[in-house]
Amino acid sequence: MRRLLPLLLLLAGCATTRVPPVPPTPVGEAEMRGTIGVLASDDFEGRMAGTAGADKAAAYIAERFRAAGLDSMAGGFLQAFKVNRAPTALPADSVKLPPGQRPFIEQMNQHGTFTAHNVVGRVPGRAPDGRVVLVMAHYDHLGLCAPEGTADRICNGAVDNASGVAAVIAVAERVAKMQLDRDVWFVATSAEEWGLLGAKAFADSPPVALGRIIAGFNLDTIAIAPKGAPVAMVAAKGVALGTLVRDSATRMGRSWDGDGEADNFLQRQDGWALAHRGVPMIMAGGSFSDLKLLNAYLEKTYHSPADELRPDTELGGAVDDANLHVELVRRAASRASLPSFGAVPHFGRR
Secondary structure: OOOHHHHHHHHHHHHHOOOOOOOOOOOOHHHHHHHHHHHOOHHHHHHOOOOHHHHHHHHHHHHHHHHHOOEEEOOEOEEEEEEOOOOOOOOOOHHHOOOOHHHHHHHHHHHOOEEEEEEEEEEOOOOOOOOEEEEEEEOOOOEEOOOOOOOOOEEOOHHHHHHHHHHHHHHHHHHOOOOOOOEEEEEEEOOHHHOOHHHHHHHHOOOOOHHHEEEEEEOOOOOOOOOOOOEEEEEOEOOOOHHHHHHHHHHOOOOEOOOOOOHHHHHHOOHHHHHOOOOOEEEEEOOOOOHHHHHHHHHHOOOOOOOOOOOOOOOHHHHHHHHHHHHHHHHHOOOOOOOOOOOOOEOOOO
16 A cells, blocks of 8 residues: 555646646527527616616526526525615716716615625536635616606616626536536626625625635626637736736637726726735726727717617627636636736736
8 A cells, every 4th residue: 555655646636737628618609699688688677786677687697507507605696785875976077977877876876775686606626725716797787777758768788797797607607517626606796886886795705715716807898899809908916817818818819918008997897896805806808908999888888778789789709708718717727727826916007
């Protein structure tokens, strides 16, 4: 037995440092369009936190997680948290707000205290080492954002952020079949539009210690860029994930855009709620590589009833980004390809 022990230890080491498996099938446009179409349908009434539409969306996402084979927390897939937000004064130049923003703020100011729900699931690792990976996106939007009598009152939030949630679900469904080494947590947050409240609630009461998260990926507003767009990254300075993203982009046949021109979005998205606590969180994808396209969306469609799924909605980049995140998770959750991180984040623009 003494002679066999080194061999057994060697074999055990090989078992935990294998090359991570490739996903069974790539994410396709029909799949993404189907999920976005459900979440951005009028049936969900814009998914405003604290409404029946948001509860319906949370139940739908939880069922998709369950069907994919994800494990829930001890009390189920829903993480409840209280929202008790002080009224917000409309800015003096509120006429310049996106069309749905003023009605949304007015509704927030009248809403009172309520319970909202994040949706949280886990794919357990086959050879866990205490480190975990996180994938998240917010599912809430602005709800009924136009006065009664308006032809279209619903801010459906197809791009912001049914597209990101559709990608999270698609990634979860593949990761559940891949038997990666490390645990991967998937989170769909609520009340992001209220000030990142769902992400803050998750950070306050995480199901796993924040210090164990070695890579976190937030997906938001991804259905903008066309297929084949370069990959850009929004992250706090010093986050040691750039090489991972560049290598993953290269494997997916995409070029790298490292000019950092979208860095001003750092504190405007859910990842910031964890990043400023030291979690290495990033946003990566095509939407942040072309500010012309992104600004065109922000100026014409963002936070308005026009953000709905249409036959001509550009989903090529969203499909690319979903597949990119399968690759990012494949690498980050492998003990062979990504054993550790050393850099400490700095909380400012790169």
